[in-house]
Amino acid sequence: MGHRQARNHYYKKNPQPRSTKWVRYGAFGIKAAAGIGMLLLISYTFILAHDVITQSDFFRAKNISVQGNYRLSDSEILRQAQVNTESNILSVNLQVTRKRLLAHPWIAEAEIRRELPDAMAIKITEHKSLAIVDLGRKFIVSTRGEIFKTWSPMDDDTLPVINGLEFFDFDEPGKPRSLPFGAVMEVFQLGSKLNSILPTRFINRVFVDREIGITICAFEKNQTIKLGFHDYPEKYERLEEILIQMKNLKDIKDFDSIDLNSLERIVVSPIRIKSSAKDNKEV
Known part of the structure; x- marks a missing residue:
């Protein structure tokens, strides 16, 4: 006797009425529209308040x-x-x-x-102006060692003028100063000290030679002082000693140049009172 195959009974859910779906969609739409409207109202209120405050x-x-x-x-x-x-x-x-x-x-x-x-x-x-640097065009250098503007005839023309530097010598973030520019800044720093023997205000020009060093033209007669590189504090002390000695010499009126490149061999070119001849003397 054969077995009957069991029947599978499936029950289908009753589909929701379409009207119920549309009600839900409508409620969601109303809520979304209300939310957007509220946001717009709040935004408008803030804008209005901002305008009122910033124009009050x-x-x-x-x-x-x-x-x-x-x-x-x-x-x-x-x-x-x-x-x-x-x-x-x-x-x-x-x-x-x-x-x-x-x-x-x-x-x-x-x-x-x-x-x-x-x-x-x-x-x-x-900015505090320190000097004018001639790089083909003239610029003003600050006491911080920064080029901050192009020099114009309206600017101070009594500032010392620096010759012999290049654009790459000047300060850049994270980059050490070049030897020539560092030497120039050290000369000006020494000149800014109280009772300096070579005050910055008496310096007319600074010439930079990358091989020889710094040469300064100073005072009313543009007298030359050769400083070379390095040991500037010691050289300023020797310069002061030399100038004091010269004042005590009756036949010496002034000096034309002083070479302080080497502290072991200082050469002075004096200007004598009785004769216009200039003698080179080692000190």
Whole structure:
């Protein structure tokens, strides 16, 4: 007797009515639209509040203080920063304003801050000019050893002039100073000291020879002082001794040149009172 094959019984779920699906989709759409509307409303509120605050007279810069300027006037700095007493302090972009200030050739550092509710403070550090360097074109070098602007006839023409350097001699981040430029800066540093025998203000020209070293033309008569490289503090001491000795010599009026390249063999070319002849003497 044969066996009957068991029948598999499948039960189908009752499909949801289409109307129920559309209700759910509609509810989701309404919620999404409400959320988007709320975001737009909040955004609009923030924009409106921002416009009200940044245009309010309550935050107008009634007082703008400027510190650290000696060469530049307050009005020049405010003009460079593009702020004035009509500016709303909350509408001023501090980072952009600082970049504007640093774009001025005479400004080395700049800070700007708000002082709520109606003031701003600007503090700058100006470059201090040290010398003019002739690189085919003339530039001004700061006391930090940086070229910060092209020299123009409107600038100070009494600064010492440096000849013999190249662009690659000047300071670069992470790069040590070249020997010639380091020698020039050391001479100026010694000249800036109190009671220096060779003050920077008396230096007219500095000539750089990469083989021989530094030669200075100084004082009213452009007298020559050859310093070579290295041992500048000791050479300045010897120079002071020589000048003191010359003052005690009745027949010596002044000197034409002093060669201090070697401390073991110093050569002085004096100018005598009775004769215009110049003698070379070793000291």
